[in-house]
Amino acid sequence: MPKTSFSLHAGADLAARSGMVAAASLREVAERLHTALDDVWPHTALVIFTEDCTGRPRKKAGDPEITQHVTIAEMTALRDRAAGGHWTGEAEFGGRPRLVTVLGADTGAVLVLSVPEEPADEDRVTCTRVLWSVAAACIARQVAEAAPDYLQESRAVTSERLRVTAELTDRHVTDLESLLAALRTRDLDDARARARAIDLAADALIRARSGADLVAFIAEEPVSRAFERLKSDLRPLTRYEALQIQFIEPPADGRALPGEVAHAGRAIVRSAVLLMREQEEVTRIRVQWDCDGTNLLVSVRDDGPGRMDSGLPPLRQLAARATALGGDLDLESVDNWGSRVEVRIPLDPPDTSEQPNESWGLAPREAEVLRLLTAGRRNRQIATQLGISENTVKFHTSQIYQKLGVTSRAAAAALATEAGLR
Structure with missing residues (x-):
């Protein structure tokens, strides 16, 4: 790949690149970082590895002959070589030895570039580090927020x-x-x-x-470790405010939590604590996790006025997170007693062995397209996720309409939702 001129003095250009990466969804972040780095650090392939993103720990862009053959074992070995810093050398990447550059991040994520050479220009290295830190923070933020659509896809x-x-x-x-x-x-x-x-x-x-x-x-996180991360997240609230947070530890030998359940549990507790903290007269919040082997059971209780309303948009968002994983959320508020948020999240996905698509006669690929269509994905997104062309998606969609007896995406999605297809 030929070298191109590059100068870091154009701060507005770096800010624009950073903004493009920061605004990316989890599905887009690798491609946007690949584009942002194209003339900064020439590379043929880019792979991000983060254990926090349990559904898709590898995010790839560039030459598919490389990216499609990159394994988790390769990425783990490369992360260990970088040890959170910067390493360049020859290593196994995409099934054979290649010259690669590895960059760690404070979040524990790692970026690997398949490169023709390491640029001597320090500006290029500095810009790459800046853009990678933005991408890593973007991933960490979206995983921590645990939006319902992310949780559904991750599970x-x-x-x-x-x-x-x-x-x-x-x-x-x-x-x-x-x-x-x-x-x-x-x-x-x-x-x-x-x-x-x-x-x-x-x-x-x-x-x-x-x-x-x-x-x-x-894919899984020990329940005790997940709870320790939650305590670490909430510690700043007690350090600088007159707020006492009491933690009731889960059983140390409890069943490990699927990653998306751990993310959802932490996100729900963080949001519930922040909502309770905004009330007057709240001095103490009690946080408890338990695991009965089938569900993660979360309880967050305050000593406030007991006037929290389940109709508040933030609480509806918390309920949507629980519902996305097949769980539920209940709010109890009593005047002069306080409010309590109770959440149940199943550890296992629902049994789909007898899904209604069997009666529709859908082929396996058609069922996958219908699930993504029902989740609101457009044709291009479906094509990207399944590794097929948009024309193939359109063909499958027409077959789905015919088998379901409908004529539109909305009707197909409504019928699938009503039938319980996820």
């Missing part, structure tokens, strides 16, 4: 990824265990070859199991 993607990963891991483990059993027999004459094959197969078996553990680690 769907996480569930599907875990299912596929479990199936692949079981298959690999079975194959490797069969290989080990065969190689350990006395029917093979070459003892050295057999020993070497056993070592290779054993290593592969360990890697397969480690990969499954890594995926599970990203």
